[in-house]
Amino acid sequence: MVASVAEILSDEAIRQIRTRIRRWGQKHFQDYPWRRTDDPYAGLIAEILLQRTRAQAVVSVYREFMNRFPSPEHLALAPEQEIGEVLYPLGLSWRVPLMAALGKRLAELGEIPRDYEKLLELPGIGPYTAAAWLSFHGGRRGVLIDSNIVRWICRLVGKTDCDGETRRKKWLRDAVERLTPRRGVKAFNYALLDFTMTVCTPGEPHCETCPLGADLCVTGKTRLQAKGT
Known part of the structure; x- marks a missing residue:
């Protein structure tokens, strides 16, 4: 009989997974400049730049962006052409008007809201970016779901039929x-x-x-057994 997701991810398994992922992370931490900042604005800019782009x-x-636009007020006053010049190496020009609008909105608000639903109201902020900013820069709990995490969860529980719609399924989100x-x-x-x-x-x-x-990983067990390790 094939075990269910709930059986595979028992309370004890989840505790072990968290512990091992944390320990691994301590040894293999990827040191990027936005991971060292205490500036919520800089963190939000980083999360937007990271959309569909390798770190x-x-x-x-x-x-360069933080050097030119170190605050929402600076960004709010910047012409879109200047913002575009900074973002050009990344492509995806759709970010330019969103960044301009974000600067103006943040300057109006005076601070970045630390509420998931209110974050989603900001220009350029979707569910993943809101959750990432909350957990990394907002001092709140954020649940991250991207294509890499979906792939990992599917392998963890041994599902081989995952596709682009899997991230929307209740079992995955749960x-x-x-x-x-x-x-x-x-x-974590x-x-x-x-x-x-x-x-x-x-x-x-x-x-x-x-x-x-x-x-702890169904796919890992299958692959390692096949290799005789």
């Missing part, structure tokens, strides 16, 4: 909700992002070096 490509653009801790969410989510980018990769995952091993 390494964002580093130089993030630094699983991520249960796996995301109430305390230490910032460290950073570790999870780094782990799903470098270990549980698209194509061939690196099961041999995965901290979850064969005892």
Whole structure:
């Protein structure tokens, strides 16, 4: 009989997964400039720049952006052409008017709201960006669901029929909700992002070096047994 998601992700399994992901993250932390800032505005800018873009490509653009527009007030006064010049290396010109509108809105508000629903009302902020900003820069719990995390969850529970619609399914959202801790969410989510980018990769995952091993990951167990390890 095939075990259900609930059976695979028992309370004890979730505790072990959280612990191992955190420990792995401590050893393999990816050091990006926005991960060191205490400025909520800088964190929000970083999360928008990271949309559909690899982190390494964002580093130089993030630094230049913050140098030119160090506050919402500076961004609010900037011409879209100047914003576009800074964002040009990343492509995706759709971000330019959104950044301009965001600067004006934040300057009006005076601060970034620390409420998920209110964040979604800001220009350029969708569900993932709102959750990421809350957990990394807003001092709140944010539940992250992106394509890498969906892939990891599917492998974790042994589902082979996952597709682009999987992230909207209740079982997936419930699983991520249960796996995301109430305390230490910032460290856990950073570790999870780094782990799903470098270990549980698209194509061939690196099961041999995965901290979850064969005892916590259904796909890992299958792959390691097939290799005789």
